[in-house]
Amino acid sequence: MTKASDSHKPANRLWNFFASVKLSVAILLSIAVTSIIGTVVPQNGAPEAYVEKYGKFLYNFFNTLDILDLYHSWWFQGLLFLLIINIVVCSINRLSSTWKIIFPKKPIFNMNQFKKSANREEWTQSHTVEEAKNLYVPYISKRFSFSRVDETDAGFKIFAEKGRWTRLGVYVVHFSILCLLTGSLIGSFFGFDGYVNIPVGKSADHVTLKNKGVNHPLGFAIRCDDFKLRFYDTGMPKEFRSTLTIIKNNKIIKQKDIIVNDPLRYDGVNMFQASYGKMPADRFTVILADVRSGIKYKKGGAIRRPIELPDKSGYLIFEQYRQNFRFNGRNIGEVLIGGLIPKTGEQKHIIIPLDSPGFDRMRNGRFVISVSNFGFKYYTGLQVTRDPGVPLVYAGFLLMIIGCYITFFMFHQKVCVELTSKGGKTGGKTQITVSGISGKSKTSMKTIVKRLARNLKRIQSV
Amino acid sequence: MTSSHLLSITTFVYGFAAVMYVFSWIFKKSMPGKTAVVVTFAAVFGNLAGIGLRWTESYKMGIGHAPLSNLYESLIFFALVIAILHLFIHFKYKLRMIDVVASPIPFLVMAYASLNVNNAIEPLMPALQSNWLIAHVMTCFIGYSAFAIAFGISVMFLVKSSTDGGKPGITGRIPDLATLDDLTHRMVTFGFLFLSIGIITGSVWANQAWGRYWGWDPKETWSLITWLIYATLLHARMMRGWQGKRIAWLSCIGFMAVIFTYFGVNLLPGLHSYQ
Numbered sequence: 065m066t067k068a069s070d071s072h073k074p075a076n077r078l079w080n081f082f083a084s085v086k087l088s089v090a091i092l093l094s095i096a097v098t099s100i101i102g103t104v105v106p107q108n109g110a111p112e113a114y115v116e117k118y119g120k121f122l123y124n125f126f127n128t129l130d131i132l133d134l135y136h137s138w139w140f141q142g143l144l145f146l147l148i149i150n151i152v153v154c155s156i157n158r159l160s161s162t163w164k165i166i167f168p169k170k171p172i173f174n175m176n177q178f179k180k181s182a183n184r185e186e187w188t189q190s191h192t193v194e195e196a197k198n199l200y201v202p203y204i205s206k207r208f209s210f211s212r213v214d215e216t217d218a219g220f221k222i223f224a225e226k227g228r229w230t231r232l233g234v235y236v237v238h239f240s241i242l243c244l245l246t247g248s249l250i251g252s253f254f255g256f257d258g259y260v261n262i263p264v265g266k267s268a269d270h271v272t273l274k275n276k277g278v279n280h281p282l283g284f285a286i287r288c289d290d291f292k293l294r295f296y297d298t299g300m301p302k303e304f305r306s307t308l309t310i311i312k313n314n315k316i317i318k319q320k321d322i323i324v325n326d327p328l329r330y331d332g333v334n335m336f337q338a339s340y341g342k343m344p345a346d347r348f349t350v351i352l353a354d355v356r357s358g359i360k361y362k363k364g365g366a367i368r369r370p371i372e373l374p375d376k377s378g379y380l381i382f383e384q385y386r387q388n389f390r391f392n393g394r395n396i397g398e399v400l401i402g403g404l405i406p407k408t409g410e411q412k413h414i415i416i417p418l419d420s421p422g423f424d425r426m427r428n429g430r431f432v433i434s435v436s437n438f439g440f441k442y443y444t445g446l447q448v449t450r451d452p453g454v455p456l457v458y459a460g461f462l463l464m465i466i467g468c469y470i471t472f473f474m475f476h477q478k479v480c481v482e483l484t485s486k487g488g489k490t491g492g493k494t495q496i497t498v499s500g501i502s503g504k505s506k507t508s509m510k511t512i513v514k515r516l517a518r519n520l521k522r523i524q525s526v
Numbered sequence: 527m528t529s530s531h532l533l534s535i536t537t538f539v540y541g542f543a544a545v546m547y548v549f550s551w552i553f554k555k556s557m558p559g560k561t562a563v564v565v566t567f568a569a570v571f572g573n574l575a576g577i578g579l580r581w582t583e584s585y586k587m588g589i590g591h592a593p594l595s596n597l598y599e600s601l602i603f604f605a606l607v608i609a610i611l612h613l614f615i616h617f618k619y620k621l622r623m624i625d626v627v628a629s630p631i632p633f634l635v636m637a638y639a640s641l642n643v644n645n646a647i648e649p650l651m652p653a654l655q656s657n658w659l660i661a662h663v664m665t666c667f668i669g670y671s672a673f674a675i676a677f678g679i680s681v682m683f684l685v686k687s688s689t690d691g692g693k694p695g696i697t698g699r700i701p702d703l704a705t706l707d708d709l710t711h712r713m714v715t716f717g718f719l720f721l722s723i724g725i726i727t728g729s730v731w732a733n734q735a736w737g738r739y740w741g742w743d744p745k746e747t748w749s750l751i752t753w754l755i756y757a758t759l760l761h762a763r764m765m766r767g768w769q770g771k772r773i774a775w776l777s778c779i780g781f782m783a784v785i786f787t788y789f790g791v792n793l794l795p796g797l798h799s800y801q
Binding site: 085086088089092093095096099100102103107135248257296298300301302303304323324325326327334336337338447448449451454457458461464465468469472473507 | 589648649651652653655656658708715716718719722723726729730733734735736737738739740742744747748750751754755757758761762765766791
């Protein structure tokens with residue numbers, strides 16, 4: 065089997081395509097460029113908002129290309145998938161072809177490389193080569209992971225090296241990216257991301273999933289015992305604090321106050337303080353002012369509970385509370401919306417603003433309806449997530465930092481200390497040449513050679 | 527003296543140092559250059575003291591937090607890191623030209639912060655009340671600073687390579703292209719490591735505060751875009767042997783992305799309501 069015929073096989077051509085760094089650069093830049101689009105066009109918005117902003121045509125165009133949910137689109141995920149294949153193929157390719165060169169059974173020192181190296185220091189001193197060798201070898205073998213002494217015609221050559229393993233740093237970085245992408249896949253398959261609003265005093269045993277909008281059971285209940293809002297003197301919010309209790313099979317399992325940076329974790333599910341809001345309290349007072357007699361009737365009211373009208377003339381029912389309501393193009397603030405069901409005649413739709421008690425006069429009915437003693441209570445908005453991919457992602461984070469450090473700031477260094485006798489092997493002076501090579505950092509190698517030379521000179525003077 | 531006074535004075539000290547460096551370079555005198563180094567040290571000290579003072583002032587106001595929480599505070603820190611990196615390069619490489627390019631950056635950053643940015647000490651909003659704030663902001667800005675200096679060197683490279691480098695004029699005094707190229711690469715690798723740590727700490731923090739480590743928020747996305755551009759630079763250089771002009775251009779593009787991540791993102795729709 066020859067190499068030439070290999071490269072013509074389709075499988076090999078495909079392999080070589082995925083093994084190219086050109087492809088890596090192309091993928092990295094494609095991800096960068098397409099990501100920009102997602103920061104300019106708002107993501108996952110309401111269709112109406114898009115049509116208003118871009119027009120129907122552009123909206124349809126964006127929708128077809130999945131630009132409105134770009135980072136989850138098939139083609140963006142496809143780019144990430146291509147990146148995975150590219151990284152795996154590149155790593156296998158390079159490691160299998162260079163492993164034996166990088167990690168031979170015995171390190172090879174090519175004297176020609178040392179001779180060519182510009183990183184060298186030379187000096188002469190008054191030891192014999194034998195003495196110099198005995199002084200330097202212990203020092204060098206202590207500071208390098210591998211060292212070897214070769215005898216030459218005129219003396220010795222001490223070869224030493226360290227940091228060979230740092231050549232693997234770049235693979236650690238690439239492996240870390242695989243960990244990140246795999247971790248995020250695990251998260252999207254086996255995890256969930258939902259939210260739930262729980263009024264103070266109530267509990268919830270399911271959440272609404274963010275992207276699908278469906279309910280997801282938790283297997284336990286979260287009860288909100290309290291919600292407190294604190295402000296700075298400037299009026300800026302200082303703290304949102306919810307007191308939560310986890311209840312399973314009618315037993316209290318866990319209790320904790322959560323704030324924005326301190327979630328509650330239980331059974332792999334994390335509960336985060338995400339938002340809050342006001343909601344109507346259970347009870348309020350309904351005032352029915354009889355226009356003809358001037359009598360004011362006061363009744364206890366509650367949402368969705370029918371209130372009997374005076375003289376048994378019918379029922380009043382409030383269906384819902386709204387924090388903001390637009391009436392004839394004007395915001396009239398908080399309202400109760402409901403219906404008036406008279407014994408005879410047609411049912412009437414009513415809107416009762418909490419702030420203007422005379423508003424219902426407009427309706428020209430028998431009663432002017434207003435509401436007072438309308439209390440509020442808070443609800444806490446929780447983000448509830450489960451992500452089994454997180455440990456793998458965090459491992460990826462750690463590996464990436466370690467790998468980048470190894471790749472950029474550590475390197476494989478080889479040195480050669482040549483001891484040449486000046487005037488016979490047993491007497492006279494020794495000329496010492498220190499030179500060093502490194503696959504990567506030439507300027508750092510220069511300082512390493514200088515430092516080694518300085519330290520070797522020092523040994524001699526002791 | 528309040529921290530804002532101290533930092534205003536520091537701005538001028540940085541400016542003074544920059545002028546001295548330029549003077550020393552144009553007239554080929556070493557004396558002003560040496561004085562400029564001492565002045566830069568004074569400015570760095572003033573900058574550091576200003577940050578420390580601001581920190582204690584916030585505690586006196588009862589809203590104590592590390593001064594890394596808004597645009598003004600980040601700019602002040604940015605200037606400090608650039609100045610420290612500059613001093614480091616100054617002593618390690620002894621290239622006068624680098625002084626000329628690097629020294630005005632802290633001055634400009636500080637001047638912009640003092641003139642255009644609200645410098646009131648404000649309380650921390652709930653989302654920012656975390657120890658991750660310090661780690662995240664510091665590592666990001668160390669990365670940004672390294673990229674800023676790499677950008678300065680790359681511009682110098684492009685200026686020199688587009689004119690005839692052998693002439694004894696202004697460009698003749700720019701260090702040789704190989705040194706600039708090597709220095710750009712070193713700054714980019716240093717910046718890349720810190721940008722990575724910055725994104726990672728931000729990610730872990732987001733998971734702590736919002737329950738997700740990545741949410742494709744514009745600021746997150748732009749930091750990733752920046753990361754990808756520099757990753758491309760590193761691959762092109764290490765694997766394809768790109769050097770010189772092409773690397774210098776990529777370094778410039780990368781720094782544009784840094785600037786956009788820092789400032790431009792405020793113009794885009796997203797969750798980051800703070801700078």
